[in-house]
Amino acid sequence: MKKHTEHLFSESIVYSLATAKITEYDNLLVESVLLLQLSGEMTFETSGDRIIARPGEVYLVRKHQFVKTTKTPKNNEYYNALMFILKDEILREYALEKQLDSVAKYQGKKNILLPENAYLKGFFNSLLPHVQEPKTLENPLSILKVKEAIELLLLGKPELKNFLFDFSEPHKIDLEKFMLANFRFNVPIAKFAKLTGRSLAGFKRDFLKTFGMSPRQWLQYKRLTAAHYELEKKNKKPTSIYLELGFESLSHFSYAFKKQFGYSPTEVTNLNKVQNLFYISAEISPKG
Template sequence: MKKHTENPFTEAIVYSLETAKETEYDNLLMESVLLLQLSGEMTFETSSDRITARSGEIYLVRKHQFVKTTKTPKNNEYYKALMFILKEDILREYALEKQLDTTAKYHGKSNILLPESAYLKGFFNSLIPYTLNPKHINHPLSELKIKEAIELLLLAKPELKNFLFDLSEPHKIDLEKFMQSNFKFNVPIENFAKLTGRSLAGFKRDFQKTFELPPRQWLQHKRLKEAHYQIVKYNKKPSSIFLELGFESLSHFSYAFKKQFGYAPTEVARLK
């Protein structure tokens, strides 16, 4: 499996993802995404969900969460998916035009499988030219497509209104609870700070007070402790867990594991 940690989203509103190899990404979603799975499967894991999107399915994935995604080709076909970003500035403009309330908090599911819709399928078909000649977010057509997506989503599920128009920023949340739920995601420290509603300096300061360790050191210790537990409790193989626990290579994982525990992960079974 090939591992990526960079964020594939830059300045365009739609992305065509295509690969013949299984790949994995850890990303921070700062804006909601509309996903159409064309072929193969995408498994995406957040702190609260683990969902597999299959060919033909459309998902709405909420902003302000870490997502670990695994893209898997199937039946000798390339993995293919279209991802459309619901840009917040245009959501705000739409809400202002329609005089919609943007103060109501959304408390429902963060990842929603949308019902079959010929309108949404037709919308995605209309995005194909964007993947060939990407339009940037300041392009007039980009604004029109996002507003079209909003109308179609509300037509398919009117109750998505609060999902789309809760435009609040992450607030300062319980740091310990958040980190215990999200330590597996291999993302920059700055992204942990964003989702806890803190500046980077404030995050590091509060982190030290809470855990009595710097963030990077605590994350490595926590991930290695979880790896040890999974190997002992469930007989997991190091090669099957190092990626999902936030390590980029098996060699780095094995080196760090031996440094922390005094023996290699492959020796745990023998020492039980």
């Protein structure tokens, strides 16, 4: 798949533009993101949500989660979105400037569809002319724009204070529960370690105690087992599942699958076809 194109106005503002082809990628969000969908659709999946952002919708996406993103052009238009990366350093600076009180640890929804807000809409519209001239939003103007976005978010929904200004790091969480919920994401082992609140060495050590094998071995085994289930029980095609299950290419998936089970993914799908034909013929054949 052709990679998407992103114009980086600054370290905090990104204008994302793709070709007419669908693009997919996995990522670990280390900063929260404010997203305006301009054209096309963005589907983003986390361990707890599957959301489709449509033109005109504004989402606030919480940091410290894996995201599987699919960007899809629609109606013969390029995919198009504008994103604000809400960096902790800018949020901390804003909190100091406004002398905000300490906040409680955020426990709410991680992905929020914001209600229509005339002020926020006007703010985003004011940025669109900069799409043609990216250099006009270089620092320090970009930082001012991010702070303006924060101001408008709090004006429309004051309860977002905890969402924005909770700077706590992931604590050491249940490793087994976390991995079972997130094994499909194709990200480096170090990023799994970070979100479980462990160093890479500590993660590998705890992983071996929990699962009896290394992270890479377990991820391969778990993804292939899930793939076999999808092919056999849900009649899915190899081409429709290999990316969902964290494999970078169909050839890599097919090779690993055959090495694990002794037969290829297509052999499973072909067997399903034969069995389905058998059942159909048995149902329509004359009785007695």
